[in-house]
Amino acid sequence: MKLKTLQNLYRFTDILILFFLIFDFGFTLEDEYKPLRVPVYTSILLLLITFNTFKFFQYSKSDPIRKTVKFNIGILVTTLVAASTAYYLNQHLPPIEQLMRPKVIFELGLFFYLLMRLTFLIKYIYKIYFNPAILFAGSFFLLILMGALLLMLPKVTVNGISFLDALFTATSAICVTGLAVLDTGKDFTQLGQTLIVILIQIGGLGILTFTSFFAYFFKENSSFRESMYLKDYTSTENLQDVFKIGAQIVGITLGIELIGAILIYTSIDSITTIENKVFFSIFHSISAFCNAGFSTSSSSFYEPSLRYDYSLQWVLMLLIIIGGIGYSFIFNSYSYLKRSFLNLFRTKNKVSRTVRVFTLNSKITIVTTSVLLIFGFIFFYFAETNFSLQDHDSVFGKITTAMFSSVTPRTAGFNTVDYGQIATPSLLIVIFLMWIGASPGSTGGGIKTSTFAIASLNIFATARGKKRIEINTREISSSTVNRAFSIIFISLMTIGTAILLLLFFEPEKDLLAIAFECFSAYSTSGLSMNLTPTLSDPSKYVIIAVMFVGRIGLLNLLFGMLGQVEQKFYQYPQENILIN
Template sequence: MKDHSWSPPQILIVTFVSLIIFGAALLMLPFATTNGISFIDALFTSTSAMTVTGLIVLDTATAFTMFGQVVIMLLIQLGGLGIMTFAVFIYIAIGKKIGLKQRLIIKQALNQSTIGGVVKLAKRLLLFSLVVECIAVVFLSVRWVPEYGWFQGIYASVFHSISAFNNAGFSIWSDSLSGYVIDPVVNVVITLLFMIGGIGFTVVFDLWKTKKFKRLALQTKLMIVGTLILNILSFFVIFLLEFNNPATIADFSTLGKIHASYFQAVTPRTAGFNTLDIGQMEESTLFYMITLMFIGGGSASTAGGIKLTTTLAILLATIAFFIIKALALTIAGMCVVIFTTFVLNLTEDAPFLTILFESVSAFGTVGLSMGLTGDLTFIGKVMIIGTMLIGKLGPLTFAFAFATQSPDLVKAPEEDILTG
């Protein structure tokens, strides 16, 4: 009998799904929720947390006890930073050698083009992430400890720092961060967290070690310029479209309008937090946000979507290899979204735009919703679970998992950019 050796994508998917199921089992424990939870809702919540999406069928603030919220928080941290990042730490702690196969799995998990330096990258990623989250906890504690007391204030700071840095969008408050729509500290700290987490860790480390812009990697240059342009453009689009909307920012002061527009401009590309009622925004704004959710953040980051570099690769059409891969990922992503939207349109009693918004939010692992998530049918929840999982791991990862030839046999060009 032929010995079957699993490929790195297959191992990654199996491990990821296993941890999701384990997380769902923890959430089904009697002391994890206030009024109990069904398996499908526990599975949905665990998937949303592990894929750092943020869509919820139950209110995190009221349906889960502190134990349940901590489980969600740990799933977010594990899913956001990557299973293999923590695996590297454990391997080193117990003195076990990291072999070639483990390095290939780490390469797949961190979406790198080669195995060179992946262990060092994983170690730096874990250290960098924990340091950034701790700094954010300090700043948020200064804001929330006086309001909620030491324990609750620090707990809220830790939960939201982890959720924001990993682009999850989960909150321990029912209205997300709507109560802090014009708060400068919360706006700045939270947005910096999910922008740093979403720009891509290879970009962050490249910026750290390279002082001159000309010497930066192509990936880094594309992400910096692309993110800057897209964020500025999105701010003005949302500011202008929502300026006279009485249900969102019309009644705010000019400074309040700027705060709210800025936050909602940078959050759709997978952060998931909101300071405005998404369901009350103009349809033109929502359509624009759908585009941002589909684009997502940076490769090798906590963000989802087809990735900004994928979009730039198509728009700039610089290298044929990247065009082919970017088109494949985009078409695959569109097929997933179209199929999910089609099924939800049959099973859910909701307007088409609401369903499309939900589908793209799940694929982009954003977590924003126009209010449909809590009313999803069983089939609807199953569809969104699958869409979140594909959106997090990437359509091409699933394609490679069932491919007969390893994607590692493909040679990379002289300089690489990440597109998935």
């Protein structure tokens, strides 16, 4: 069989699997058709094993593709054996229940297989078109569109959903925003909630980070272009270890989310109002770490049973801070602590091994994050004493609520207070914190802490008459300063345009509530003054666009669309412009 024919059969089978999985998951089948699912899955698996076996012998032993095909065959055979074993071990059950056990195994195996095939699709896109910004924005757009279509399946929602609301929900999930036009806990089934949390996970990390996780194991088949793209996407300096770092990001994320889910479960174990505690823990651990803000609770954590669970809130705060501080800071801190620990047992070369381990970027990130958290906590503790903090009798409860109010605007989106009832000065501070957002290279949004820090430092340097920003024997490049102010200007222009459009479409709405919603959408925070569910269709499209632009970064998109400027080796005479 020719290789080209095999490739066509592969694509046809992939599409067949995808449609069958969608049909099986999203539509309710009659009882008489349910027994047919397992034979269909078995036939598909046998067909795939046959195709992959033929393809395996088409390549030489030195070809890296052969290794990948062998891995695919291993997945398929393992799935078939595991499903067959589950079927025979459950013969004592009724026929329908007996078929359900292998069905789940078939679904997981085929889903993992399709994920592997997706990596090859992305690698093919690398070869035919290479523009990091455009590919980044395009991948998010396609994921949003696919997510919207999946959310419209009958078994995903309780009472159905329109395309606009599905598009809004998918955009909010992929862009890890958290704004919702429907009640996630009541209007979506558990299947729908599972789909939302999968979209959150993919959107928080990016499909290309997941791709690098698999590419790391098959890096012999990775191109230089892919490495350059992933280097830009993960903000990595070392090109040699870029795929390893991408795989580490996925591994660290899943590990932290697992620990977070366990801690959340232990903190809600005594709450009787939560039905499925395991799912609740996993959902909110992923949502918190990815700074998404989605919750299966109708009022987020303002519910009476959750509002006073302070241990739960501290777990969520820890997940939000770690997810929003950035992977570069996590890796740099690990390297610094590792070398510091090794120096305790080393008598020679201590200084040479620790110089410049903790980068300036990490210092700016941790200092700015700490200052904003402390500032927010102090402000909310004193400003909300006679407002939202009145409901908490203990000092520890007031401290926890004030700290949570300082942490969650940083693109997280959870709330333990009603933002429609807090004081106006507090709302303005929340807007300010949302606008700054998380740190670069993280799952959060906003203009980023480093952008705010660089702009602030530049203001102080200009006020002192300095032409350069100097920190700890290091100078910030002029291109970094220009980029910071460009990001700030573009963010304010985007938010201002959105506010203007919403005031046009919603003339009866309050200006502060509209501004709050637009800042929340751009910073992918997800906090709301209960305005989003009441918006008209044109206003929803505006918020969708703002969430998308806020997540991908309009400046990055412009770079991708306009291309790189050619290097010029001449300079025109300078002329001063009257500024003040």
